[in-house]
Amino acid sequence: MGRIEKVSPFIVMEILEKAKELEKKGRDIVHMEIGEPDLPPSPRVLEKIEKVKKEANHYTPSLGIWELREEIAYYYWRKYRVYISPERILITTGTSGAFSLIFSALFEPGEGIVFTDPGYPCYKNFAQIYCLEPFTVQIDNSTNYELRSFHLEELKGYTEHYKGFLITSPSNPVGNIYSKSTLKELANYAEKEDLLFISDEIYHGLNYEKEVHTALEFTDKAIVVNGFSKYFCMPGFRLGWVIVPKKYVRPMQIIAQNLFISPPTLSQLVAIEALRDDTYLKKVRNTFKERRDYLYSELSKLFKIETPPEGAFYIWANIEKYSKNSLKFAKDLLEKAGVAVTPGVDFGENKTNLYIRFAYTASLDRLKEGVERIKRFLENY
Numbered sequence: 208m209g210r211i212e213k214v215s216p217f218i219v220m221e222i223l224e225k226a227k228e229l230e231k232k233g234r235d236i237v238h239m240e241i242g243e244p245d246l247p248p249s250p251r252v253l254e255k256i257e258k259v260k261k262e263a264n265h266y267t268p269s270l271g272i273w274e275l276r277e278e279i280a281y282y283y284w285r286k287y288r289v290y291i292s293p294e295r296i297l298i299t300t301g302t303s304g305a306f307s308l309i310f311s312a313l314f315e316p317g318e319g320i321v322f323t324d325p326g327y328p329c330y331k332n333f334a335q336i337y338c339l340e341p342f343t344v345q346i347d348n349s350t351n352y353e354l355r356s357f358h359l360e361e362l363k364g365y366t367e368h369y370k371g372f373l374i375t376s377p378s379n380p381v382g383n384i385y386s387k388s389t390l391k392e393l394a395n396y397a398e399k400e401d402l403l404f405i406s407d408e409i410y411h412g413l414n415y416e417k418e419v420h421t422a423l424e425f426t427d428k429a430i431v432v433n434g435f436s437k438y439f440c441m442p443g444f445r446l447g448w449v450i451v452p453k454k455y456v457r458p459m460q461i462i463a464q465n466l467f468i469s470p471p472t473l474s475q476l477v478a479i480e481a482l483r484d485d486t487y488l489k490k491v492r493n494t495f496k497e498r499r500d501y502l503y504s505e506l507s508k509l510f511k512i513e514t515p516p517e518g519a520f521y522i523w524a525n526i527e528k529y530s531k532n533s534l535k536f537a538k539d540l541l542e543k544a545g546v547a548v549t550p551g552v553d554f555g556e557n558k559t560n561l562y563i564r565f566a567y568t569a570s571l572d573r574l575k576e577g578v579e580r581i582k583r584f585l586e587n588y
């Protein structure tokens with residue numbers, strides 16, 4: 208099989224397309240499958256667009272505009288009390304752009320990288336595209352869905368072949384948050400074993416009780432990815448960043464010049480406002496927290512939810528008492544009840560046929576409607 212044939216399609220797209228088809232026919236669908244915020248960006252961002260849109264028609268430096276890199280460095284100081292030189296911050300076209308740079312500049316073809324299962328599906332597809340070998344570690348609620356150093360030790364029994372590992376916290380699809388002690392453990396392990404520690408922190412800020420910590424608090428060798436698509440509610444602006452040790456900046460810059468020329472200019476000019484608007488960001492977090500509280504409490508009565516949803520905007524629910532086929536269950540739920548969710552099988556092979564992912568990226572009223580429909584659907588399932 209050619210390497211591109213190994214890149215898997217997103218099954219949720221099938222659900223989304225089917226939902227659209229039903230909507231065209233006049234059916235009302237509650238969307239709990241969509242992994243992007245329904246909230247607008249900060250009003251300060253929208254105002255700034257009007258002011259700078261005429262200045263935005265040119266490329267910027269390939270590493271991004273200096274003021275934004277400085278503002279991100281300041282954000283790390285304010286939020287985590289870590290000092291990062293802006294020179295180590297690269298602005299990218301979404302975090303997806305950051306992954307392209309990491310996988311192409313820091314790995315040679317054939318080198319291995321470790322991901323978790325379940326996990327965000329694009330990682331392993333990126334690995335395929337850039338000719339890396341993906342290894343997956345099965346995680347479950349015995350470690351609160353955290354990758355731990357003992358998993359990596361165990362993997363050594365099978366292969367010495369991997370160069371780094373990647374974690375997501377808060378995570379997609381489970382919504383768990385890595386504890387400070389696990390991050391410290393992974394940072395120490397990576398340094399001891401000379402591994403690349405890649406931390407996807409795109410859902411930082413969407414944490415409801417538990418604190419989030421950046422991997423950079425524990426090692427300045429970590430590769431930290433973050434962006435504007437989730438907490439900052441700007442997915443269509445296609446903007447992210449990656450923080451790397453200084454020695455990687457130049458090789459990644461060369462790749463960025465060739466792959467992207469520069470990140471989107473207008474987005475960079477306005478993103479500074481998003482980072483500064485603490486009042487709006489607080490509102491965003493409170494909105495998602497209110498939805499999380501409601502949905503978690505209601506869904507817990509219907510499904511087994513093994514790991515409390517601590518962050519991001521997802522709930523990972525076990526459907527075993529109703530079905531052992533999450534794809535069929537999701538299709539039935541859509542067709543019979545008009546509720547769209549993501550089947551677990553999109554996120555890996557580790558018992559994912561027994562889980563579905565709910566996203567609370569719809570208003571509280573819509574979520575309430577969705578819950579009523581799910582209740583009726585389950586009565587006869």
Ligand SMILES: Cc1ncc(COP(=O)(O)O)c(C=O)c1O
Pocket residue numbers: 242300301302303304327375378379407409434435436442445446447
């Ligand atoms: C865990 C995770 N990382 C990265 C991304 C990519 O986001 P973007 O390219 O919009 O920054 C997503 C999108 O859903 C995600 O869930």
